[in-house]
Amino acid sequence: MSTTHGPRRWRLAAVAALVTLLAAACAGGGDAAEETVPESERPGGTLSIGLSADPNGVDAAVVNQVWRTVARALTDSLVFFNPETQEIEPWLATDWTVEDARVYTFTLRDDVTFHDGTKLTSEVVKKNFESLARPGIHSSAKTIVEGIKEIRTPAENVVEVEFEKPNAAFLVSLSRAHAGIVSAKTAELPVEERQKAIDGSGPFSLEEYTPNQRIVLKKRADYDWAPEYFGRSGPAYLDEVVYKIIPEDSVRNGAVIAGDELQFIYWVNAKYVSQLEGAGLTITETVNPATGTEWPVNTSSPFLQDVRVRQALQHGIDREEFTKLVSGGYDKVAKGPLSEANPYFSDQSEYLTYDPELSKKLLDEAGWSEVGADGIRVNADGERLSLRFPRDGAAEQVVQAQWKELGIELVLDPPLDAEANEKLLSGEYDIAYWYHSTPDPDVLRANYGVATGSDRSFIAEDDKAGQQLDALLQEQNTLTDKAERQAVVDEASQLLVEDAYVLPIVNDTDIWAFQPTVHDIQPVGLDQYLYNAWLSEK
Template sequence: MRIRTRAAIGLAAAATVALALTGCSSGGSSDTAGSSGSVTNGGNLTFAIANDPISLNPSGTGSGNDTLYVTRQLVDSLLYQDPKTGDLKPWLASSYTVNSDATKFTFTLRSGVTFSDGTKFDASAVKATFDDIVAAGAKSTAVSSLVGYTGSTVVDPSTVEVDFSKPNAAFPQATSSVGLGIVSVGTTKIPYDDRSTGKGVVGTGPFTLKSYSPNVKTVLTKRKDYDWGPADRSNTGAAHLASVTFQVVPEASVRSGSLSSGQVDVIGSVQPTDVDTLKGGGYPLVTRTNPGLAFGFSFNEARPIVKDEKVREAIAHALDSKTIRDTSLNSLFPVGTSALASTTPGYKNESSFFEYDLASAKKLLTDDGWKVGADGIRVKDGTKLSLKVAWITNFSPNQTTLELAQQELKKAGIAITLQSSTVPDFLKTLTSGNYDLQFGNNSRADGDILRTSFSTAATNYSHLDDPTLEALLQKQQATPDVKEREAVIGDIQTRLASQYHEIPVHELTTILATAKGVTGVTLGADSRLDQLTGASTTAK
């Protein structure tokens, strides 16, 4: 699916750009799915997740997707990103405008919305939420969406103005995320660290927290008065379910066994190796390709060998990504065709740059002065073409993928050493620069993920020296017109591909499995669990 938001209307006389919250898609396909069928009211749905949420503070630092699955049920967002079309649509905000340089955003808020403690949702809550995230700094996973934030102004109870010191055209999409979900003013008065257990966390969402037992389970109960879900949802009112229990089950095989034995109703983090077994048993799958950076290789271009574009291009042509995907994964995971995954706003197919051609890879290296040594590994000026690859162990097929890549690159005379680690150690490696390539992905339903990944003004792990690319990355952030911004995001992908700064291998896909009697479980535009207002299961 190519996510395209098409409704940008220029108002030159007012020097603003008014963005309606509707649009149309320009094509592509989507793996978004949800079990469907008759609806049953009442009952508890038990959802097995792999990790403890760690933090029930919506903007806090948790354990990734499993945290967001839970906190998405507690909070609503200003905007809703339609997973089928990618359009930004009304939710807590009925409309918004943005000025000509994407530094001022004015939201008109929906009336009649209340927090779960009965207080009214209004502009002061939006201001308090954003101010709170910025004050939390690195403690918040959402603070990166508010870079340059100078404050919010309560114009009146139903109007809030959000200001930035520099352009932030990606901000509207960010407001659809869980991390920028709106909490009550009262919540923001509780010390940030104290909210991790859910203490005092009050949102406008369709469920509220009943209990949280770390590393065991989180129990949510429905709000009977909820009545303001996004219009495109099958159910915009109160949830059909009476409660939802997120049960921590770390081992994938145990989660699958719990589903087949009827102990749970839904399981997350389904491994590719379990897909055929689950499908054969008649368990419906809910799948969607993750937006953002596809799984692939990027380089530490401060290192002399990979600073050479010819070496990077040779690596690209020496990798048979389809064979790697087919061996380590399955057809649910698309072969990578660009730095961006195909479900990302502004995705552009750049596969022509990455065609498998071993002969071409060998010629590129030979012409570049790399000669085949006695052990088959190439050498130039006494230096072996031997590279360190940093990667994370949090997705089990990564090891198989990289071992296959290791075998294929060796055919071209390139040796790679695999340097695996946990997420914290991986980040330390990136910071130290003790690597040549990194293998990984990063999910977000907006092309600004390219800026945060490759800009020299961001983390700058790649140590790029590409002024053309940097100018494009900054330009997309400063372009409020949606069509124009997508064109720039396309140019960025072409630049990354043509200079071989990023080599895609495969896209990531989220896979859930449900019991046969479960209906209405869906994934959002971010390929994470959407709110469970439309879900139902046999009452129990």
């Protein structure tokens, strides 16, 4: 089967739930001001955004989280995912053909340049894809190019990507900042250098990155290739964007309320929403369209090879209580491994019920029937049922307390930030954490696939259910028929939670707070687009 994208848009299957959630999220504050200030008169100026922590870099291919903020302003992608129509639309690529979800041929724009003045060509795109396969690249980026057989450049503005097997998720994955196109020079940089300095084709260029202090972006005056979704062409309105690292919630909140040092804060703790609203700030919410927060279970751990222990953990989480305590109800209780905003969501709630008595019964059956003097269960060998987890925060402490009631110890032992990704993929922890943000079911393969994927549950060769799960995860990414793919995704989703290879916790809701003078910061999923953002007078 071959499909062609030309002047008309190549349509993905529309899903009403995601359209509703994301379309609502795209309606930022300042609508009244928009009506009275024509585009030609919208002022530039500096937008200051407060972050709670240094993202440890500026390149989404190398470090996590920065895709939501800085990276999306610096790099463009080959294609754009329209959150309202669920369509993949042109961006750096003007059109493309797809043959059996295995061979993708892109025609590139001929007017795009990078911040260093070099031109976008098929050879540059080829270097980009090759660079994502290198050691040190973040797993979210690396999985996008897994399985590529060959990259061909038959013309300066034509690039062909051929996979060993069909890859139905490739176009959606390419729309993410993880696959943002960078200059040839950046693509060739050592990974440790690339994360500190990136040269993209986005509407802003990197002016300064001072770790743990600030990141400064400058407008590109010659930018003129935004997706049609944004309704205009030409450069961004803002002259400058400054991200300030302010770890303390109280200091960050106070700064945005005053409105001089900061005008916008991202990832607001729900407990401060009423305070910020009362101070006159605008609040917006965006639901993760992929997975939400979930905890992969390390099935290679001697404590967790027994499915009954994993199921005890699954039924030992009171997700309703978790959501109330951690987010004040802003997050949504997980109903499966995929977010309800994902186009391929299916409700697996029956395997996620809170049933502590069932958990205790399962633990007894698995040989953890004795309880030590400290309240923690022990087995016949005297080993305590103690599990390591790589975070220590209010959210983790809620589950820690719930499992302690069952006789399970959860030791909260976070690694250094610089070591986190490597250690999460090493199997060092009994349980880890993860979420994904791409609105496609292939996020499950990317996280839990064995043949291809990150194998975050460390599935053994003799784990028959695990091998069946991997076969399903690999198969769904070869299917182009929506109904066929949905059926396979549903089966994989059930197996993931029924046998507790993953513990879905909540569907995350990102909360933004900003001054009424800030207009049109637009989310696409959890990505933060600053192209149309502008500031009005107080």
